[in-house]
Amino acid sequence: xxxxxxxxxxxxxxxxxxxxxxxxxxxxxxxxxxxxxxxxxxxxxxxxxxxxxxxxxxxxxxxxxxxxx
Amino acid sequence: xxxxxxxxxxxxxxxxxxxxxxxxxxxxxxxxxxxxxxxxxxxxxxxxxxxxxxxxxxxxxxxxxxxxxxxxxxxxxxxxxxxxxxxxxxxxxxxxxxxxxxxxxxxxxxxxxxxxxxxxxxxxxxxxxxxxxxxxxxxxxxxxxxxxxxxxxxxxxxxxxxxxxxxxxxxxxxxxxxxxxxxxxxxxxxxxxxxxxxxxxxxxxxxxxxxxxxxxxxxxxxxxxxxxxxxxxxxxxxxxxxxxxxxxxxxxxxxxxxxxxxxxxxxxxxxxxxxxxxxxxxxxxxxxxxxxxxxxxxxxxxxxxxxxxxxxxxxxxxxxxxxxxxxxxxxxxxxxxxxxxxxxxxxxxxxxxxxxxxxxxxxxxxxxxxxxxxxxxxx
Numbered sequence: 263x264x265x266x267x268x269x270x271x272x273x274x275x276x277x278x279x280x281x282x283x284x285x286x287x288x289x290x291x292x293x294x295x296x297x298x299x300x301x302x303x304x305x306x307x308x309x310x311x312x313x314x315x316x317x318x319x320x321x322x323x324x325x326x327x328x329x330x331x
Numbered sequence: 332x333x334x335x336x337x338x339x340x341x342x343x344x345x346x347x348x349x350x351x352x353x354x355x356x357x358x359x360x361x362x363x364x365x366x367x368x369x370x371x372x373x374x375x376x377x378x379x380x381x382x383x384x385x386x387x388x389x390x391x392x393x394x395x396x397x398x399x400x401x402x403x404x405x406x407x408x409x410x411x412x413x414x415x416x417x418x419x420x421x422x423x424x425x426x427x428x429x430x431x432x433x434x435x436x437x438x439x440x441x442x443x444x445x446x447x448x449x450x451x452x453x454x455x456x457x458x459x460x461x462x463x464x465x466x467x468x469x470x471x472x473x474x475x476x477x478x479x480x481x482x483x484x485x486x487x488x489x490x491x492x493x494x495x496x497x498x499x500x501x502x503x504x505x506x507x508x509x510x511x512x513x514x515x516x517x518x519x520x521x522x523x524x525x526x527x528x529x530x531x532x533x534x535x536x537x538x539x540x541x542x543x544x545x546x547x548x549x550x551x552x553x554x555x556x557x558x559x560x561x562x563x564x565x566x567x568x569x570x571x572x573x574x575x576x577x578x579x580x581x582x583x584x585x586x587x588x589x590x591x592x593x594x595x596x597x598x599x600x601x602x603x604x605x606x607x608x609x610x611x612x613x614x615x616x617x618x619x620x621x622x623x624x625x626x627x628x629x630x631x632x633x634x635x636x637x638x639x640x641x642x643x644x645x646x647x648x649x650x651x652x653x654x655x656x657x658x659x660x661x662x663x664x665x666x667x668x669x670x671x672x673x674x675x676x677x678x679x680x681x682x683x684x685x686x687x688x689x690x691x692x693x694x695x696x697x698x699x700x701x702x703x704x705x706x707x708x709x710x
Contacts, residue, residue, distance in 0.1 A: 284684060285682070
């Protein structure tokens with residue numbers, strides 16, 4: 263897992279990706295740390311965090327890699 | 332020597348999950364007699380008191396063990412068929428018709444009940460605590476508005492499996508293709524607190540077999556769109572939109588269970604459908620009934636798998652499988668004391684599957700099968 267910090271609110275979460283379309287996000291802080299969380303339904307990912315994850319991939323900070331489960 | 336993978340399976344937990352469990356629809360208890368449900372390793376009695384309140388007690392009378400569910404309703408109380416001891420919904424013995432006084436310790440186990448939208452729930456907690464305020468069953472928006480059909484409902488006994496098997500389905504993307512004639516194109520899970528969600532969009536074998544291009548990774552506008560949430564360990568609310576030709580049917584499908592023993596459970600499933608204004612009520616009810624029957628035959632396919640499969644604690648996963656281990660970590664919170672709930676059991680976790688390879692392969696397979704079938708028919 264790689265730590266990605268949301269560029270909007272600064273909340274950091276653990277992220278891994280095994281392909282462009284696959285994403286795994288493990289929060290280790292309370293999700294109420296995300297100011298958008300309250301407005302989103304439980305199943306929705308935060309769009310700002312999703313943007314930050316995409317940026318981390320483009321910047322080469324988050325590597326898309328296979329991992330054995 | 333090459334190492335082979337072995338299946339590991341611990342003994343099934345003796346404990347039953349903490350949470351609200353649906354026993355049935357309230358309308359089932361309107362017939363003036365007590366009902367019995369085998370659940371949580373014992374038998375329960377359910378009765379509707381003269382005041383209209385639904386009560387649930389342990390069924391075995393604490394006097395001499397008679398089965399209260401074989402007795403009768405006497406006003407507010409249930410009377411044991413053996414010696415007519417009368418028990419109230421609070422668990423206290425209220426009357427012993429042939430006795431001058433009631434023994435002071437005449438109290439049995441009363442189950443805390445909850446009625447939501449015509450469904451009866453009981454709270455189970457091995458620690459004996461009442462439900463926290465934020466752990467409840469959400470009401471369905473507009474349930475009483477007249478826009479929805481009444482419940483269509485069914486249930487089936489799963490005789491030799493732990494209910495973990497039904498929970499596992501929440502993350503099992505590929506089984507929707509192999510078991511349920513679906514073809515998921517978008518699949519995502521989120522776990523947080525006592526809630527577990529599955530977002531699913533997809534098409535059907537029948538539609539995919541036409542060879543029409545399938546959009547991958549798109550959540551909306553697919554022939555099947557489903558937003559399903561477990562509220563606690565046993566009650567799944569699935570907002571489900573199904574397209575048939577030009578028509579879209581909006582339904583709320585409930586899939587839930589209560590444990591009977593630690594290796595058997597009762598699967599309950601039911602739905603309401605948003606009434607289509609082009610049809611009268613009877614036709615809408617008929618459509619809902621048919622849809623539920625079709626979903627029910629899908630559950631029978633699950634049951635067939637469960638009856639024959641091995642319990643497995645160490646599933647061997649590929650990247651197109653959902654997060655089984657994280658799901659089970661979430662599920663474990665209901666089997667430990669509240670004080671022992673680890674942060675990672677309830678912290679938010681999100682997982683989206685890449686369905687590209689699966690959709691591509693499955694559609695090719697379906698198109699080939701359809702072509703072979705056509706060739707055979709023409710031969």
